[in-house]
Amino acid sequence: MKPAESIYRKIVPPPFPLYVCTGEEMIITVANTATLKAWDRDNICYWQAFF
Numbered sequence: 001m002k003p004a005e006s007i008y009r010k011i012v013p014p015p016f017p018l019y020v021c022t023g024e025e026m027i028i029t030v031a032n033t034a035t036l037k038a039w040d041r042d043n044i045c046y047w048q049a050f051f
Helices: 003-011 033-038
Strands: 019-022 027-031
């Protein structure tokens, strides 16, 4: 992989929904723009339970 390609992959977010939940309560800790758009939410969904 070329250095420029490596940098590009680190800066450009993936076009598919991607999120991370933690703990037994499934708390949303990270969500990319595609996830927020799919859920029709904004940044206020962070640190809330998934269910």
